[in-house]
Amino acid sequence: MPQPPTGLPIVDMSLLSGDDDARTEFRTALRRATHEFGFFFLTGHGIDRSIRDRLFDTARDFFALPDTHKFSVEMLASPQFRGYTRFGGEYTQGAVDWREQIDLAAEYPSLGDEPPYLRLDGPNLWPLSLPDFRGVIQDWQGRCSALGLELMREWALSLGAPADLFDAAFADRPSTLLKLVRYPGQDDDAAARQGVGAHKDPGVLTLLLVEPGKGGLQVAHGDDWIDVPPVEDAFVVNIGELMEYATDGYLKATLHRVQSPPEGTERLSVPFFFNPALSSTMPRIELPADLAAQAPGVTDDPDNVISGTFGENMLKARLRAHPDVAARHHPDLVD
Ligand SMILES: O=C(O)CCC(=O)C(=O)O
Ligand SMILES: [Fe+2]
Numbered sequence: 001m002p003q004p005p006t007g008l009p010i011v012d013m014s015l016l017s018g019d020d021d022a023r024t025e026f027r028t029a030l031r032r033a034t035h036e037f038g039f040f041f042l043t044g045h046g047i048d049r050s051i052r053d054r055l056f057d058t059a060r061d062f063f064a065l066p067d068t069h070k071f072s073v074e075m076l077a078s079p080q081f082r083g084y085t086r087f088g089g090e091y092t093q094g095a096v097d098w099r100e101q102i103d104l105a106a107e108y109p110s111l112g113d114e115p116p117y118l119r120l121d122g123p124n125l126w127p128l129s130l131p132d133f134r135g136v137i138q139d140w141q142g143r144c145s146a147l148g149l150e151l152m153r154e155w156a157l158s159l160g161a162p163a164d165l166f167d168a169a170f171a172d173r174p175s176t177l178l179k180l181v182r183y184p185g186q187d188d189d190a191a192a193r194q195g196v197g198a199h200k201d202p203g204v205l206t207l208l209l210v211e212p213g214k215g216g217l218q219v220a221h222g223d224d225w226i227d228v229p230p231v232e233d234a235f236v237v238n239i240g241e242l243m244e245y246a247t248d249g250y251l252k253a254t255l256h257r258v259q260s261p262p263e264g265t266e267r268l269s270v271p272f273f274f275n276p277a278l279s280s281t282m283p284r285i286e287l288p289a290d291l292a293a294q295a296p297g298v299t300d301d302p303d304n305v306i307s308g309t310f311g312e313n314m315l316k317a318r319l320r321a322h323p324d325v326a327a328r329h330h331p332d333l334v335d
Pocket of ligand 1: 179181196201208210217256257258269270271
């Protein structure tokens with residue numbers, strides 16, 4: 001029997017400042033990693049440690065706020081699914097996730113209520129007791145958006161398409177979202193230790209920063225779960241369902257989950273989701289014949305239908321993860 005792989009591939013972005021051969025090497029590594037695993041470590045991305053440390057300091061400051069401050073920006077008050085979710089407020093596959101988090105997304109004026117996914121546009125709930133918070137978060141959004149767009153161009157090239165294939169989808173009102181997440185420790189006997197349950201990300205691309213040294217992330221590979229302890233200075237990058245859609249399944253959105261850290265510890269992470277405008281539909285790539293032969297089609301799961309229109313896919317995920325917000329603000333969309 002083949003042994004399960006022990007880790008994810010590492011893809012080094014500094015190859016892009018090399019010669020043509022180095023750039024081709026980068027693209028081949030990017031394509032292979034996302035075809036085989038849907039996940040990889042990205043090094044050489046150029047975002048300094050001091051900036052990453054500042055982000056984690058900001059996350060720590062937020063989670064250290066008194067509950068009354070956190071509750072004042074609670075997601076339950078936000079029809080757009082922005083703000084703070086306390087422990088027990090979020091569900092994956094019908095089971096409670098043991099994490100607290102704040103969701104912050106790009107802010108655009110509303111374009112109306114129909115189709116229903118347009119309801120996701122709107123304001124964030126900013127914690128006003130932290131004066132630097134907004135600036136740090138918006139800086140991070142800007143850096144990750146630039147990185148995300150650069151990666152999208154590399155994917156397009158690696159799949160035999162023009163570099164700007166995806167640019168239009170991200171040019172106007174990109175729906176970027178980031179979460180500051182804190183997973184508290186659980187004792188060994190805790191029945192499930194579900195930090196976040198097994199799921200695929202509904203969007204295009206996720207740039208995940210994990211607190212140095214903190215394990216817990218697991219990525220599905222065949223019938224196995226691969227442990228993914230963080231690699232120093234690297235992002236964990238994965239693709240979401242819309243990239244699977246765009247490539248007819250040649251690139252895979254992969255199930256992943258987080259196991260709670262040991263009792264007496266905690267784990268912070270900051271996933272950044274790079275997504276197009278709510279109303280945009282991902283272009284489908286005409287793959288070269290050798291790649292098309294390895295494209296099995298988009299996953300056909302009646303419990304999780306993948307739409308190519310980002311807003312539809314995102315709304316599905318939001319209603320499922322936050323049933324209390326859905327029931328309060330969108331009763332017409334849930335039964
Ligand atoms: O916290 C992590 O390491 C992963 C979180 C995640 O997969 C998600 O929020 O979609
Ligand atoms: Fe995820």
